[in-house]
Amino acid sequence: MYIAEMYIPAKKKKVKTFIIPSLKLTAVLILLCAVIYPLLVVGIAKTVPSGGDGVTVSYKGQVVGYKDIGQKFTDDKYFWSRPSAVDYNASGSGGSNKGPTNQDYLADVQKRIDTFLVHNPGIKKSDIPVELVTASGSGLDPDISFASATVQVPRIARLRNKTEKKLYELIDKIKERPLFGPEKINVLKLNVALNML
Amino acid sequence: MNSQILGVVVMFVATLLLAVPLGRYIAKVYSGQRVWTDIIFNPIEKLFFKISRINPAIEMGWKQSLVALLTINLVWFLWVMFCLLNQSWLPMNPDHNPNMTPDLAWNTAISFLVNCNLQDYSGETGVSYFSQVFGLMFLQFVSAGTGMAAAAVVFNALRDRTTDQLGNFYNYFLRSCTRILLPVCILVASIHLFEGTPMTFKGIDTLTSVQGDTMHVSRGPVAAFVAIKHVGTNGGGFFGANSAHPFENPTYLSNIVQMIAQILIPFAMVFAFGFYCNKRRLAWVFWGVMTTGFLILVVPTIIAEVNGNPYLAQMGIAQPGGNMEGKEVRFGAMASAFWSIATTVISTGSVNAMHDSFMPVSGMNMMLGMMINSFYGGVGVGFLNFFIYVILAVFIGGLMVGRTPEFGGKKIEAREMKIAMIIALFHPFLILVGTAVASYLAAHDTNMGWWFADAAGKHNASGWLNNPGHHGFSEMLYQYTSCSANNGSGFEGLADNNPFWNISAGIVLLFSRFLPIIGPVAIAGLIAGKKFIPASSGTLKTDTGTFGLLVFAVKVIIAALAFFPALALGPIAEWMKMH
Known part of the structure; x- marks a missing residue:
């Protein structure tokens, strides 16, 4: 054995000591990390209610969306979602990536404020919460804040002939108050509940 | 607001409480002591080594x-290049995503190989499930x-003895994957489900x-x-939006879990060093230095984000939520601000809000976090970067008090110092030269030809900026900082999927990953071979607050001298314009 090793040129020895083990170790690790591990997680996913396909929301027996994926609500009869840099197209995602001093960005915000005031007569500028005029990071933000929902109540009450009290109750019902972190309102759930009112 | 402060405090404290026992566990794994995971992983590792013809002893x-x-x-x-360049015909591609261009594949393969994960593509349209799982997730x-195994080699070299035998690299590496990463991942993935x-x-x-619109919703093995x-x-x-995407990070709880998951091992590696080398006090000194730096960066960031944008305040709207552009309602400004600094001081680079x-x-x-790059730092490599600063501090401290520079009973000599200096200076060199070249091209609006074309097909270099003025400069500075720190976050407005950025970033990534691994391992290897001198009254004590302060000062001085001029042109100028 020792004699044989002596006659292998130095370069070939390197191949034997480092390259071959690297290739084989890579192959078994692909099996572990890219086959066994994901399959295990898929297995666990089968035990959760959504089965790992994402949690859906239904209305009148139809799946109308995913709970976690925000949708476009621009109709005045619905509670609006936040502005989106990708127009709520969930086959992509992303923010505006505009800097805080960018004049185009500031002009966009001003335009959204003006639009909001036109569609919501009687609302003061200082009542508009910031999230309703700024785009989210994912462009798919499913939530708005409590203030963003209540500021839209007069408009929806008028268009849908409902009392404002009823809408406030609805918002309170949908509102989520997690142990940590901000309270939020899922716009899709809120609007589905609104349709059922 | 109070519940948000509480949320941030919980994230930090919970990480620390988990990191100490995990550190002890990691130290046991690397020193080959018995641990509770032996039952599962001993046979698996034995089999793997047998197949690979590796003798871990x-x-x-x-x-x-x-x-x-x-x-x-x-x-x-090579394997991942193959996946990315052939994904269109490989299996598991239900959305029929095309092959990557060679320059994008080069950038992507390198950036995942070096633990950076800079992404010039969007996950929804740029890669197939095969590439995601067999290529990118495998590399993750x-x-x-790899980083952890390199750190383990350094741990071994820093033990109180003289040796040139530093354990088996493959053994450290495989154990890091099987016994540390895999179990934690299964737990984290389950919570997310x-x-x-x-x-x-x-x-x-x-x-x-x-409302009646047709919607397309991307999914996957997330x-x-x-x-x-x-x-x-x-x-x-x-997904393209990273952890801001509501599928990737659906709730505040998942946000807490991701935050803990990313700081956990960087914390634990410091404690593992303490347990492994029996230098627990020193480990706490290191952790203290890192935490001081982290807090100095995170507190002003949280204040700035919670207070919101003064320009929007001028428009007369209410900003109770703070600066919400690019942020998600379910996390809020505070948790996003905390995340942005955590993800940049360690080398994760995932984002839950758009940094731009x-x-x-x-x-x-954020940039300072990456420029210093060792307030915690990435798994394994964060410790290696920190080690470089320790060597520099030992040397400077030794000279200041007129003693021979020593660390852990070993003399630090010219050769180690040279390596440490090269590594410490190479990082600013890569960042500043890259930014200088890119800014020169953008400022002169150079016609880039094949190297760059914007969405409209124009080749002018200024077209890669999404924001004008100082913020545009920051976009370029951030990109090279992120590359050189192997971080991977970005001011994503920068149009970076083109040969110029893909190739130049790829080159920076390669250097900035492997030199900071080779350097510290070499220093540690050289130190390990030296004669062990027991501590005496002439030794500069390293496990004290004074030494911690010295390490901190060395970091600040190097970072300030190297980066202040560049930062003054970008964020500092923008801040002054705003106020």
Whole structure:
């Protein structure tokens, strides 16, 4: 054995000591990390209610969306979602990536404020919460804040002939108050509940 | 607001409480002591080593460890290049995404290989499920394992003895993957499943929304991916919006879990060093220095984001939520601000809000985190970077008090110092030269030809900026800082999917990953071979607050001298314009 090793040129020895083990170790690790591990997680996913396909929301027996994926609500009869840099197209995602001093960005915000005031007569500028005029990071933000929902109540009450009290109750019902972190309102759930009112 | 402060405090404290026992566990794993995971992993590892024809009992020197490390990294690079360039015909591509262009594949393969995870593509349209799982997720495991194994070699070299036998690299590496990364990932992925993250191989779902629009919703095997993305401080998102995407990070709880998952191992590695080398006090000093730096960066960032944008205040709207451009309602400004600094001081680079839209102070602090790159730092490599500063501090401290520079009973001499200086200075060199070249091209609006074309097909270099003025400069500075720190986050407005950025960033990534591994391992290897001198009254004590302060000062001085002029042109100028 020792004699044989002596006659292998130095370069070939390197191949034997480092390259071959690297290739084989890579192959078994692909099996572990890219086959066994994901399959295990898929297995666990089968035990959760959504089965790992994402949690859906239904209305009148139809799946109308995913709970976690925000949708476009621009109709005045619905509670609006936040502005989106990708127009709520969930086959992509992303923010505006505009800097805080960018004049185009500031002009966009001003335009959204003006639009909001036109569609919501009687609302003061200082009542508009910031999230309703700024785009989210994912462009798919499913939530708005409590203030963003209540500021839209007069408009929806008028268009849908409902009392404002009823809408406030609805918002309170949908509102989520997690142990940590901000309270939020899922716009899709809120609007589905609104349709059922 | 109070519940948000509480949320941030909980994230930090919980990480620390988990990191100490995990550190002890990691130290046991590397020193081969018995641990509770033996029952499962002993047979698996034995089998793997048998198949690979590796004898884990054979010890290697520092040079052999490095050759083993570089060789296996080359194999992975080639494998992932193959995946990315052929994904259109490979299986598991339900959305029919095309092959990557060669320059994008080069950038992507390198950036995942080096644990950076800079992404010039969007996950929904740029890669197939095969590439995500077999290419990128695989690299997220093994690149983290590589960093940890390199740190283990250094731990071994810093023990109180004289040796050139530093353990078996393959053994450290495989154990890092199987016994540390994998179990934590399974736990993190499971929590995400219950929070609503998908884990499916089905493609885009098409449905009609409440309002009557047609919607397309991308899905995928997200839960498994998002776990290793954070546990291995990789940071590459499954979707384009990374952890801002509501599937990838659906709730505040999942946000807490991801935050803990990404800081956990960087914390634990410091404590593992303490347990492994029996230098627990020193480990706490190191952790204290890192935490001081982290807090100095995170507090002003949180204040800036919670206070919101003064320009929007001028418009007369209410900003109770703070600066919400690029942020998600379910996390709020505070948790996003905390995340932005955590993800940049460690080398994760995942984002739960778009960094480009943060306030100037926040942008500067993120860059500072990456410029210093060792307030915690990435899994394994964060410790290696920190070690370089320790060597510099030992030398400067030794000279100041007129004693021979020593660390852990070993003399620090000219050769080690030279290596440490090269590594410490190479980082600013890569960042500043890259930014200088890119800014020169942008400022002169150079016609880039093949190297760059914007969405309209124009080749003018200024077209890669999404924001004008100082913020545009920050976009370029951030990009090279992120590359050189192997971080992977970005001011994503920068149009970076083109040959100029793909190729130049790829080159920076390669240098900035492997030199900071080779350097510290070499220093540690050289130190290990030296004679051990027991501590005497003439020794400069390293496990004291004074020494911690010295290390901190060295970092600040190097960072300030190297980066202040560049920062003054970007975020500092933008801040002054704003106020």
